[in-house]
Amino acid sequence: MKQLWIEEFRLCIGNLMDAPCVRRMQQFPQHGDVSTLEHCLMVAFISYVICRFLGLNRYAAARGGLLHDLFLYDWHKPNPYPGLHGFTHPKIALHNARKFFSISDLEADIIRTHMWPLTFWAFPHHWESLVVSCADKLCAVCETFGLVRRARNTRTLGWIAGLCMSWA
Numbered sequence: 416m417k418q419l420w421i422e423e424f425r426l427c428i429g430n431l432m433d434a435p436c437v438r439r440m441q442q443f444p445q446h447g448d449v450s451t452l453e454h455c456l457m458v459a460f461i462s463y464v465i466c467r468f469l470g471l472n473r474y475a476a477a478r479g480g481l482l483h484d485l486f487l488y489d490w491h492k493p494n495p496y497p498g499l500h501g502f503t504h505p506k507i508a509l510h511n512a513r514k515f516f517s518i519s520d521l522e523a524d525i526i527r528t529h530m531w532p533l534t535f536w537a538f539p540h541h542w543e544s545l546v547v548s549c550a551d552k553l554c555a556v557c558e559t560f561g562l563v564r565r566a567r568n569t570r571t572l573g574w575i576a577g578l579c580m581s582w583a
């Protein structure tokens with residue numbers, strides 16, 4: 416069953432992973448020693464699994480999860496855009512996602528609202544958006560505290576981290 420889910424997940428995001436702009440996320444650090452691409456892959460996969468389990472749109476969750484941080488700069492350095500990164504990057508990621516891909520309204524909502532509740536004005540309008548937002552917070556905490564690095568060597572979580580790291 417696990418292999419079937421991984422294959423279906425790959426089909427959901429395969430054409431996005433071939434795009435140079437998505438691959439470019441690998442060069443930007445996100446949290447700790449995890450790149451933005453690795454972070455987005457983990458958010459996308461966890462969102463895919465939760466949405467599949469709940470009977471929600473797992474395809475949009477996987478795609479929106481992968482593109483939610485498509486801002487294409489190192490946010491640890493001075494921001495090339497006006498405003499604080501936490502508040503502005505969802506709009507930048509959505510602009511880039513629309514520039515490079517044809518995305519659905521649901522995928523756009525996922526990207527635009529993934530920083531809720533920090534961006535309280537951008538409330539998720541779909542359950543999939545809320546799932547991705549929660550998965551993003553979970554992954555950010557795990558990455559910040561080095562749990563992803565440790566998980567790479569465990570049997571339970573290692574396969575998720577390994578899958579995402581091998582794609583990045």
